[in-house]
Amino acid sequence: MGRGGDGPLAVEDPRIEWLRSKTCSSLGIEEEDFNSLVNSEEKLAVFTPFLEGGAEEGTGENQSQLPQPKEPKEVKVAKVEMVKLHLREKVERKNLRARKEKVARHPSRRRRSPPQSTTGGDPSPAPPPKPKAVLKVALHHLPDSVVSKPAVYFLKLDAAARLEEEQMDELVDYGLLSEGPALSVLEEVLSQVYIPMLQLYGSGKPGANQINHDSSSADNSRNELLGNVQKFASQVSHAIQQLTGDIHLNIPNVLIDNLHKAADDYDIVSQLESALAEWTAVLASAIQRESEKVAVGKGPLAEIDFWRERNAALSSLYEQLNLPNVKRMVSVVETGSGDTNLLTSFKSQFGELTKLYVEAKDNVKFLTTLERHFKNISSGTLTQVLESLPSMMNALRMVWIISRHYSDDTRMGSLFERIANEIGDTVAEEIDVKVLFRMPPADATSKIELAKNVLEQWSEVYLKIREKIEISGRDARWEFDRKRLFDRTNYMASICGDLLQMVKVVDDFHKFLGPELKAVTGDSLGIDEVIQRVAAMVEPIENLAFDAFDKRYSSQWQGVDAKFTTDKEQIERATRAFIDTSFKKLRSAEGAFELLQNFKSIKSEGAINRQMMDKFNDILEQFSREIDTTREIFEANKHAPPVTRNQPPVAGAINWMRSLFQRIRKTMNRLTSEEDMLKEEAGHEVQRKYIALAKAMVVFEKHWFTQWRETVDNMAMQHLKQAIIKRETNEHGVSTVVVNFHPDLTRLIRETRYLDRMGFVIPDTALNVTLQEEKYHSVVEGLRSMLEHYHSVIGLCTGVEQNLLAKRLEKLEEILNPGFSPLNWNSLGIPDFVASCNKSINEFNSLVNQVQKNSSIIEKVVHTISVAVVVQEPPVAKSEESANLMDLQEFYEYIEKCRLDSVEELLHKYRTIAPLLGKIEEAVAGTNTARSPQLRAYYYYWERAIFQALNKMVLNGMKAFMGILNSRNARKSGPMGLKPPLFKVQSMLVHPEVVVQPPVTEVTKFLSRLVRNLVECTRPFVRWMDGTCLETPEQHVNNEDDEPVVFTFYWDVAANPAVIKTMLALNHTIQKTIAGVNRFMESWRKQQHLWKQDKNSVLDKFAARIPSCGEFEEKLSRYKKLANEIWEFPKFKDVDFIRISSYSLVASIRD
Structure with a gap:
């Protein structure tokens, strides 16, 4: 089947899959339970309006033929489509168990619960099968029959939109509706979210730029909304209390269609009599329980809660007894029962219940109108309490007039007493005397005044309403006990008055x-x-x-x-x-x-x-002393006035005088505002002293300005004709070029600027110079920057580099000559002069950078030579065994290899110096011959540096070799400890002598050669020809067959006294160790009688004596003991850096 608008929905549609996934995960059911909703095209069609959009519930139109809605021009709230899936029977067993637990918690209800049918069988029956989940789907609305069942809802954000697979998460909101009523949830949302939010919004202060009218209008709207929400929350809470009443009557399941027939039926009448007796007992118990209850709390809200709880407790009983079927049951008993006592008792109890219920209902209705006011005085601010008092008192008057319960003096007086207590508690909570004096005085005063006003208004508003009631003459007067109503609040008001006076006294002290x-x-x-x-x-x-x-x-x-x-x-x-x-x-x-x-x-x-x-006279006397003090300061310093920092002399003197005068002038102006002060004799004396000092200061000001004006023009013209730069020599005799802008010109400009601000008329010449201040400043800064650059570039050059660049330095100084003459401060060519100098300085700086770049590379090579390691210590043996030590030949080859590798690397770097000097020659002299006369001294400088580096390298190598040898000497090893010897030699028996292999002479020769080779490191470094950086060629002397002579650094380094002294010290160390080896070998030679005797002759003599067996045993034992003693001798001996292995020698002697 296809998807979308081209055909009906399919089970495999990803959108159906999305709905299945969300539904199953929310309700905790299996996918098979959901599949019952989509196992046919008819059932899938229910989902079409929601997924495809545009159709209403129940329409059978083809979705593909629906017209698409046009986009509206204005934003409207879209109609929300809703699909709700209902779970009918998912946890039936769970619900049954929950009901049983509920009955167990309330045994009083157990007898009123309908009888449970039971079946016989095993006392431990097997658990019933898991109930099957039955799902239903609805569009738009949830049917009333399933409102208490768990349901998943899906909300479309746009009702007309067609849902796509990738848009489901964005355009569809879904959630779970838990089973049961939702009034408790609504109450929590109202009381915990919306009411606190509105109260918090109302506590904020409007911005300074808000219009008062708009702010007031917004506050009124907010207060009205807050009041409505609080009222609605109260109604919801009341509904919850009524719906959750815990008294339920056991009403027989008897349907009465005909009253007379039911009255004639003995069984029905008997059953109803039993129910009526039970109801009478329940009513008596409920009435007794309610009669014993009292309001918990002292505030007026406790009164409202008391009547609401009574109304909730009795309303359920009253409504059950007023059900039509229950009324018919009572009528049946009245008609068919002969037990008059039962009916009388029931009617009496029901009448008492009705009386209590109606009273509670009326009281709740009247007190609800006061609840908002009571909440304000119990939890609101003092301002809210004050604003609530008049309206609350009017509402109380209406309750007094209309309510039957509160028209009584005792009951209404008790309510008034509760209100008074609540007002007192609120004020006591707001006014904390422990922190009152730590608050800002204005805030503390405002709070106390507000609290006092609240307490006083309570009695005043009461008396006003009481007066209105008396004047009207229609209603009963308020004759409540005023002591109970106002005794506490009036006392608290007097305490607030005391506190207010205390705060004001403390504030007055702090202000003063x-x-x-x-x-x-x-x-x-x-x-x-x-x-x-x-x-x-x-x-x-x-x-x-x-x-x-x-x-x-x-x-x-x-x-x-x-x-x-x-x-x-x-x-x-x-x-x-x-x-x-x-x-x-x-x-x-x-x-x-x-x-x-x-x-x-x-x-x-x-x-x-x-x-x-x-104290006015004291002030006048003090001011008179101040004038005298000012006069003394003026007279003492008028010939050399103190000038503030960064002010010129003339303007500074005048400013000093004016500052003195300003001090007394300001005070005089203030005193003049009080006319009565100056009318006294002391006032006239003060005026006389003030005028005399003012005249003296005016004369001082004119004198200083006139003297400056007469000399300023000549001084300006004289200094403007000076050269723009000059040479200065410092205390160290170093000559430098500086800007020649005379300080008097700078002072003139500053004087002119300050005096002009003071209102003086400035001469034209001084004024013109000052107007060109920016020009002079720009020129001076340009010259100063150029000269700083010039000196910094010159300062970068070392002594040898200045000698190398002497000609370039001369040309650079020639560029500066126009600044000494003819240019002066009136010249127009100063900018061109500065530009020309900067160009030449930059060119010279570039040349210096090139030279220093190459010289730094040469310096690194020279440093590498000076710190080169030409002697490297062999690896330390990991074991004390002699087998792990090198022999002499291995040691010699290791040291030589390290030395030759290091020298070869240094030689390669040494030969890179000449090309670098060629680059410097090319930059300085424009040639690359390696023999430029201009660089002669420069070549000598670097050759000398290389010589010193080679000397340092050889000396460091010798010191390193000395350190390697001394680290094996017990007296010179230092804190690092004694290291193993460097190499080993063998001592052996070469009959008839004890010798060392290799011989001691050969050891001495190898070690001495190592020392000499350290100086030989410098032989490959060929010296340069005089005045060049070219290596000296080989020189053939006399016969061509003789070895040519090569001029290297070797001869110079070998002649260095420090090198010679270090070589002698090394050879001395070696000789001391060789002497130690010889001493050790001499100790063995003292035992030569053990191997030099003729064994055969000794044995023959012993045999000729025909010794006994005991003598043979003794002789053999003695020789065995001697052999063992020889074998126990040390197998090796460390003499400083040499180890003498004696294993072969000991074995030969033992054998």
Whole structure:
């Protein structure tokens, strides 16, 4: 079968496969259970509207013929297609077990459950077969018959769209609907998600740029939505309580069609009498249980919860007894039963139930209108509580008028008492005296005032509504116990008033004892001490051991308040005394006057403020002293004024004078604003001193500016005619070229700029120079940069390189000559001069870089030669056995091979130096002959460096060889420990002498040759011809058959005293070791009697004596013992770096 719009759906359609996979995984069923839905084309057609799109449920049209909907111009909410697959019988056994467990948890319901039919048989029957899952499919809506069954739903995001395989995950949402009602889930979503979200949104503050009208409108909409959602959540909760009532009556399964026939049927009447008796007992128990219940909690919400719980508990019984069939059953008993007591008892209990139910229902209805207000006062902010009071009180008035239950003074008074307690608890929670004084004063004051307003408004709003009720005259008056309603809140309001006064007092102290007072008096320590006393004043309040809002502790609170007042008065007295002392040593009249002005705006008790306002005379006296001090400073420094950093002399002097005057002028302006101050005698004296000092300063300013104006023009013209660069010689005698821009010109420009800002009229010449400041600055910076580059390039050259580039340096200096003359600061050709110099310097820098690049390579080669390792220590033997040591020949060949390999590598690098010098010659002299006269000294420099490197290489080699030898000497081995010998020799018996193989003379010869070969390392390095970098050719002397002479570094290195001294030291070390070998061999020669005796003659003499067997045994034993002793002798002996192996010698003597 095909797929898509060209034909009916197929079982193999990937989209059907997708639906099968999601359904089976969600419901936990097998694929065979799903296949029953798609095993025919008729059943597959149910899926066509959902998958293909465009058709309504129940249509039989061919999907391929449906017109495709056009795309709308405006975005609309698409119609959602829904496919729901229902599981009818999946876990029947599981449900049965769950019902049994539920009955076991509630034994009171067990007797009311319908009887379970049982069948006889084995007490342990085999488990029933697994129930088969039955699936149903529906489009658009879930049928009512299966609303409690598990279902998987699929939602299309676009109803008209045709679903493709690759779009299923993107365009289809699916999920699982669990079995059972969903009201509890709805309640949780409302209370845990939407209500907190709306409350959180409402707590945010609008931005500064928001329009107040729009913000208010948005807040009103949010509050309205929040109220509606809370109301809806309350209704859902109420519905859940009613639906989940736990009292269920056992109603007989009797269908009454005819009342009289049923009344005549004895069995039916008897069955109904038993049911009625049981109902009466259940009703009595329920009524008794509800009558004993009381509201849990002190707040008004507890009252609402109490009546809702009673309504939920009784509504189920009431509704069951009011079922039509139940009413007919009661009528049958009334007609056919003769038990009047049963009917009377039932009607009595039912009447009591009806009374309680109606009361609970009415109370819930009335209290629900108050729930939003109760929630505000229990969990809202103080602002919300304050806003809720008027509307809540009006709602309470309506309940008082309409409700039968709450029209009673006791019941309504109890509700009012609950509200009062809740308001008190909310305020007590918000106002925490332990942290109140640590908050910003403005926030603390605002919070306390708000709390006090809430507490006061509670009684005021109550009294207003009570007055309205009395004026109307239609309703019963409110005559509730005011002590119970307002005693606590009024006391809390008075405590808030005390706290508010305390916070304001502490805030006034902190404002007064602020930085301004410290700046004026300068006595920071004294002020800090008073601040500490203020902090100590609030500690008893922060550390209260009781609840400040509890009236039981009113006497304790009065003691705390009295102590606070006492501390406040003491601090005020100390502060006034401190102010009197501080004003006597005032340092700033302006600061003191500023402080007085600030005190006008500081709200305080008044005593400190009045005392401060009496200090005007002290301020005038202080200002008079400040004028005198300023006059003394001016007179002492007017001939050599102190100038601030980076200011020129004239402008700096005038600025110094103006800064002095500005200090007293600012204070004088402030004092002038208070006309009453200057009317006194002290004020007139201050004015006289101020005017006299001002006139003296004006004369000073004119004198300095006039003197500068008369000399500035000549000075400017003189310096502008000077050369732009000059030579200077430093203290070390080194001559350098510097920019010749005279400092007076720089000073002139700065003077002009500052004086112009001060408002002086500047001469034309000075003004023109200043206007060209950027030009001069650019020229000076260009010259300075060029000269810095020039000196840096010259500084890069070493002494030998400066000698090498002497001609180029002369040409470079010739380029600088125009800067000495004729160019001056009025010349127009300075930029061209700088450009020409920079070009020549860059060319010279390029040449220096080329030379230094090649010379660095040569330097690396020379360094490699100087640090070359021409002597390498042989590998250390891993065992003490002599077999692992080299013999003399192997040792000699190893050392020589390492030396020759190193020399060959160095020789190859040495021969790369001449080509590099050729490159330098080509760059400097333009030739590549290796014999340029211009580079003669340069060739000599490098040949000398190579000679020193070869000397260092030979000396390092000899020292290394000496170290190798000494590391085997017990006295000179050092901290690294004694190393094994370098090679071994054999001691053996060559009858009749004991000898060493190889001989000692040969050992000496090989070792001496190694020492000489270290100097021979320099023989391959041929010297250069004089004035060149070419190697000297071979020289034939006299006879051509003689070996030609080659001039190498060997002869010079061999003649080096240091080399000769080191060679002698090495040979001395070798000779000491050879002497040790000889001494060891001499020790063996002392035992020569063991092998030089004639054994045959000795034996013949012994035999001639005809010895006994005992003598033979003794003789043999003695010789055996001697042989063993000889064999126990050491098999080898280490003498420094030589090991003497004696194994062969010992074996020969023993044998």
